[in-house]
Structure formats: structure tokens, C-alpha cells
Amino acid sequence: MAKITASVYTSHVPAIGAALDLGKSQEPYWQKVFAGYEFGKRWLREDPPDVIFLVYNDHANAFSLEMIPTFAIGTAAAFPIADEGWGPRPVPAVVGHPELAAHIAQSVIQDDFDLTIVNKMAVDHGLTVPLSLMCGQVDAWPCPVIPFAVNVVQYPVPSGRRCLALGRALRKAVGSYDEPLKVQVWGTGGMSHQLQGPRAGLINREFDNAFLDRLIADPEGQAQVPHIDYVREAGSEGIELVMWLIARGAMSDRPPKVLHRFYHVPASNTAVGHLILENPA
Amino acid sequence: MPLEKPYLDVPGTTIFDAEQSRKGYHLNQFCMSLMKAENRARFKAGERAYLDEWPMTEEQKQAVMARDLNRCIALGGNIYFLAKIGATDGKSFQQMAGSMTGLSEEQYRDMMISGGRSIVGNRYVGEQR
Numbered sequence: 560m561a562k563i564t565a566s567v568y569t570s571h572v573p574a575i576g577a578a579l580d581l582g583k584s585q586e587p588y589w590q591k592v593f594a595g596y597e598f599g600k601r602w603l604r605e606d607p608p609d610v611i612f613l614v615y616n617d618h619a620n621a622f623s624l625e626m627i628p629t630f631a632i633g634t635a636a637a638f639p640i641a642d643e644g645w646g647p648r649p650v651p652a653v654v655g656h657p658e659l660a661a662h663i664a665q666s667v668i669q670d671d672f673d674l675t676i677v678n679k680m681a682v683d684h685g686l687t688v689p690l691s692l693m694c695g696q697v698d699a700w701p702c703p704v705i706p707f708a709v710n711v712v713q714y715p716v717p718s719g720r721r722c723l724a725l726g727r728a729l730r731k732a733v734g735s736y737d738e739p740l741k742v743q744v745w746g747t748g749g750m751s752h753q754l755q756g757p758r759a760g761l762i763n764r765e766f767d768n769a770f771l772d773r774l775i776a777d778p779e780g781q782a783q784v785p786h787i788d789y790v791r792e793a794g795s796e797g798i799e800l801v802m803w804l805i806a807r808g809a810m811s812d813r814p815p816k817v818l819h820r821f822y823h824v825p826a827s828n829t830a831v832g833h834l835i836l837e838n839p840a
Numbered sequence: 841m842p843l844e845k846p847y848l849d850v851p852g853t854t855i856f857d858a859e860q861s862r863k864g865y866h867l868n869q870f871c872m873s874l875m876k877a878e879n880r881a882r883f884k885a886g887e888r889a890y891l892d893e894w895p896m897t898e899e900q901k902q903a904v905m906a907r908d909l910n911r912c913i914a915l916g917g918n919i920y921f922l923a924k925i926g927a928t929d930g931k932s933f934q935q936m937a938g939s940m941t942g943l944s945e946e947q948y949r950d951m952m953i954s955g956g957r958s959i960v961g962n963r964y965v966g967e968q969r
Contacts, residue, residue, distance in 0.1 A: 573933060588953075619920040623872040624865055642875055644927025712920055714847075714857040751956075755919040756910060757852030759937040760948060762956025787846045791963050795853050796919075825952040827934045 561659070561736035564608060565818075566806040567599065567745045568774070568834040569692055571615060573684040574827035576648050579691055595821035595833055596692045602818065602835065603693050607701040609740040610656045612663075612729070614805045615685035615747045616711045618643070621677075627713050628675035630725065632667075633682075633706035634660040641681035650687050656703035659736055663705070666732035672725050682706050689747045692833075711748065711799045715786060719801045723782035726808020733809070746806030748799025750822075751792070752829035761794040762830050768822060770800060771832060775817055778807045796829075811838045851965045856918045864916020867904070870894045871921035880928045910940050 578589045620641040622628065638653040664676050686706055694701060710716055717725075726744070733742050750767040753759050770793075773781040782804055789798040815836035823831045847855045854860065861868075870891065873879045883890040891901045903911035904925065912922055919936070926936040938948030951957060961969030 577932070618923075619868070619872065619918070620875070623921075624861060624868050642877075644875055644880075644924040646877075712856065712918060713861050714855050753853065753957075754933060754937045755913055755940060756854055757941055758850070758957065758962055759852075759941050760951055760957040761959060761962060762952075763959040764955070766959070790847050790853070790855065791850055792959060795850075795855060824955055827932070828937045828952060830956070 561733050561738060561740040561742055563730060563733050563744055563809050563838060564741045565743050565835060565837045566810055566815075567689075567693065567743060568803050568806060568832065568836075569689050569745070569747055570749055570826065570829055570831045570833070571685045571688040571747045572826045572829045572831065573643070573688065576684050576688045576691055577645075579696060580649055591823055592826050592831055593692075595823055595831065598819045599693050599833065599835055600695055603701065608743040609702055610659055610742045611702060611704045611745055612707060612733075612742060612809075613686055613689065613704050613745045613747070614707045614709060614802050615689070616799060616802065617708045618683055618685060619712060620683040621680045621708065622710075627710055628677075628708070629710045629717055630672060631675040631677045631680075631708040632660055632664050633677050633680050633708070634664060635678050635680065638680055638682045638704075638706055640687060641683040643683055648684065648687055650691060651697065651699050653682055653686065653690075653700065653706065654703045656705055659733075659740065659742075660705045662736050663729065663732040666735060667725070667728045670728040670731065672728055677708075680706065680708075685747060689745055707805070709802050709805070711802065716798055716801060718786065719782040719784055719804050722801050722804040723778055723808040726805040726810075729805070730809045744806040744809040746803035748802045749793070749797055750800060750830040750832040751794050751797045753794030754796050754828055756795075758794070760828060762824050763792050763794070763797075764822075764824065764830070766792040767830050767832055771820065771822070771834060774803055774807055774834070775815070775836065778804060807836075810836060813839050815839070849965050851962055851967075854913050860916050861918070862916070864900075864918065866894050866896045867900045867912065867915060867917050868921035870896060870904075871917070871924040874924040874928050883928060907939070909936060
């Protein structure tokens, strides 16, 4: 049977991708960000999973206002890199895992989560920046990736409670897949940031670190936090953090092992947070 | 009964909800068109003519030509869509975000390096600093 071995959490700031792509990663400003991912890069290289289920949000690239799916699962064999307006990032194309993705869709929908099934989709920095942070500049990503896009652009986004429960349904779906695959679930976005209006540039270290503490130790409690608390305390774009609860819900009910924790301000407009949690054996 | 909108008292913030999305539909879809290199070139060659191809309001067109992102957002724009205009102009997200705050580019960058805008005084309209 397939099983979820670990979860990875990280911000997905576009400027991080640009810094790598434009050869600025050695600059002191960016070194402070990339240093936080050295452990994760080594860990992933030494023991790569068979599949990464990557929870992220599209930033008006694959989905315009024509269609706004709340939860969209990528079931394609491959996903091209989006041109977000600066040209596509020079990173490898993303290879999917259509068999496992279709299995997850069928299981999770029968558990009352009405996913949108997407067979053609470009992926943007929300998905590629976490891969770049964890893999560096490579010719191919280490394994197939199932993109899972969550609407956090048009309010209301799904609640934390709904995201945690979806993660649990995902855990059950992966656990019922016949092949013995090692699967990681990644939750991305956040941490505190606001990109719009006179309040742009907002950062809230206390909120972010309390979120990390509680995500680890009390995900059920964190899942009860309403949208407005994220908007008010972590900024209008900080609400992306609800996506981390999907990855957390996919983990065992027993306490995880915290392999790595990192927090840094700033990357461009954003607070960078990063966690690696491993399931007990 | 009107929908509950608990976010209206967050200072300097416009939440992109269903009402804003409806107001800004054509403005945001115009922005999406700038994801194609040939459309970026056509827009740059004649902004007014390009904008006139879209059923946007005159106010929205003026706000785009003035690159007044706060005004664009008030008229239904969303930052992830508006970012396509910035990309067309060769601006980074930090330059775009900073342009809405009344700070210079340098002041905004320095604020971020020293930890960002404080949450204290920025939770509610009227919160004491």
C-alpha cells in the first residue's frame, strides 16, 4: 500500500524563483533565505519520495476569473510551466502521476470533497518555487508531482477546518492505493504578507511563530481559527496559510517528528516559513 | 439579509470578494490577456486603443493608464491580475506593492529589510499604535 511518510511546508514567494533564475542566490540578501533550505535539500536528495502531492494556489495564471475552482486536482501526465508575464521560469516541466491522482480524486470525492478534476493546466510559481527551494537548480524534479490548487485569490477561501478534514480524506485515499509508494504532502504559501493597498508590507512574527507552534502540536485547534484572524493578523495574502492545514491533516494522528523549522523576514514582501514533519514509523 | 463582511474595518486593505470580483471582471480579464507576449507588445504600442477593446469603465481605463494600483483595486482589480501590468512594465512585485503605500521604492525596501510593517496599529481602523 502507498503511505504518506512526511510533509513539507514552505512559503512560495515569486522573487525567490527570480533570484535563482537570475543567478542572485549568492547575494547576502538571498543567502539568508536559501540557508534555511540546506537541510531540506540534503534530506530530500538522500531519501526522495516516489510522489509529491503539492498543495499550492494558482495566482491568476491557470485560472482567470472565467473559472474559480475551490479545490482542483491535476490528473495530467505533465504540466507546463506558466508564463506569468515575465516569461516562463527556466525550470523542468512537471511530470504528474495520473494513476495516483485519479485514485485520490475518486476516493476524496466519495468522502464529500467536491474536487475539480483538471487534465490540462500550467503551473505557476506557487508550485515551482517550493520545488526549487527543496531541490535547487536541477535538470529534472526528483519524482512525479500531483498539483493540488486551492482558491485563495477570491474570498471566501476554504476554511481551515475544511482544509484539515480534506487532508484526512487525502490520507485515507493514499493509504488505499495498491502500489507501495512513498508519498510526501507539501503545503505551501504564506506566511504573513500583504501585497495590496496602503497596508502592504505587513509582517507579523508573533502570529507566524504561533501558527507554526500550533500547526505542529494542535492542528485541530489551529483549524478553528476563522478567516478574519488571518486577514487581520497576517495580511490579506497571509490567508494562504490555510493550505498548510491540508498537508497537516494528511499526517498521522500521532505526534510528528519535527525534522526542521526555519523562519526568516523578508523575502521581497513576505515572511518565509519552512517546516519538515515526519510521520512516526 | 446582506452577507457578513467582518473585514471592512481592516485598514488599508480591500478584500477581493464576490462583489469586487463582479465589478472588476473585465479589468482583471484585460490583465490576463497580458500573459501573451504579443498582447504585451500590442498594449505597449498603444495603451488606449488596446484598453478600448475591453468593456471596462472609463475610470478603470484611466486608473490602468495612470498605473494607480490603489484605484484599480478600488474598482475591482485584484493584485495577482494587476501584477501582469507590472510584469509588462518590467516591475517586480515589491515595486508594485510599494507603489501603493506612499513610500518611495527605497523606503519600502528598507522597511521590509527591517522586519516589515508592524501589525501594531494596523489591525483595526483606529487601533492605537
